[in-house]
Amino acid sequence: MSHKNMMKSPVFENSYVIGVISVLLIFGSLAECKEPSSSKLKNFDYPAINCRKHSAVLTDFGGVGDGKTLNTKAFNSAITNLSQYANDGGAQLIVPPGKWLTGSFNLTSHFTLFLQKDSVILASQDESEWPQFPVLPSYGSGRNASDGRFSSLVFGTNLTDVIITGNNGTIDGQGSYWWDKFHKGQMKITRPYMIEIMYSDQIQISNLTLINSPSWFVHPVYSSNIIINGLTILAPVDIPNTDGIDPDSCTNVRIEDNYIVSGDDCIAIKSGWDEYGIKFGKPSQQIIIRRLTCISPKSAMVALGSEMSGGIQDVRVEDVTAIKTESAVRIKTAIGRGAYVKDIFVKGMNLDTMKYVFWMTGSYKSHPDNGFDPNALPKISEINYRDVTAKNVTIAGKLDGISNDPFTGICVSNATIEMSAHKKKLPWNCTDVSGVTSNVSPTPCELLAEKEKFECPFPTDKLTIENVQFKTCNFKSSVIR
Known part of the structure; x- marks a missing residue:
């Protein structure tokens, strides 16, 4: 059954629970798999932005896929x-x-990491296997703790042409160890992400299943020319900060055909935090998101911010679906952020069981420290939504700008919203905003003419x-070297 058809099923929730249990059973059975020698691997083709002349298999470098043997040295040796x-x-x-247990490892340029079907990269829960990094310069603080951050499981910096893909192989972050410490207030530095690529160009992350990340799943930062497609991302819906895909101070990004279940934003576009993001000054821009399916009962399908102090511009969201998700395409900002969110275009949202359809706030008050400038006001303008269908909605719109700094140029057209039995008395609530609407039901607030x-x-x-086209690349067991 396709994701879209499954979404429409009246027994979706039970099916989803059963599906997750089945996935866990399958993952558990992989511990008994024996890794094949490289000579037994079959030839195969796969789509990628670039193909490779040379090939190797993890077992060539001593890798053992029994779910118990640590493979950090094997991964690092292979990649080196x-x-x-x-x-x-x-x-x-x-x-x-x-099942390939490993700690954090670093990628290299002109390189493809390919996970075959039934392969699982399994993250170690031993903290000594995770190097510690300084905080990101555009954040000035760890995202969850001020002192620093752990490396991601799969990491790369200053790379050109790097691909992480597969035939629906899996990366399992084994996040429960980190979630428990976080809930107990024991994290002194920020939890690891699953995949982070920094200061890089030409990135492809595709055709994988990613589960149980300690924190954010996919985090390209200070990078450009990025394609993220064909991912299934699964996290418990009650674990915070398990964002699916977070392009951060990135340019020219294509995010297509992804399915995300998360305890936080399915996709969050970011660009630095308060005075640090303003100083770093690198926006997120030229981003397109298409054919996303999101389930996130406590957060957004697509969030713009809240860390947006380098600016966010020219984001295009098209043909997206959210079920049992708190909000759709949401803007989060605050006094002290500075910069802008502008030229945002959304077309074709299909929403089912939402708290909010349209939600913008200028009072998202998380800050890295007390050094932010209270005069650094964000400029929110030219925000466009059209062709929206939503049902079982509690609040049609809650749009709260900033006093003396209103959100302007908001446009909503052709939106039909069916309110739930538990709807608020006033379906719209607007302050410090201006814009226009056309063919919207229920009738919007007066500030949207x-x-x-x-x-x-x-x-x-x-x-x-x-315009980037995939090539057909291949692996041939006879040419391993």
């Missing part, structure tokens, strides 16, 4: 060895079926990243 081919057609590392036969804009041009 394969890095010598960066200027000779690049290299790909194949992770075969099995009605305009007949009007359609909110959506760009007709293509972003550069949309």
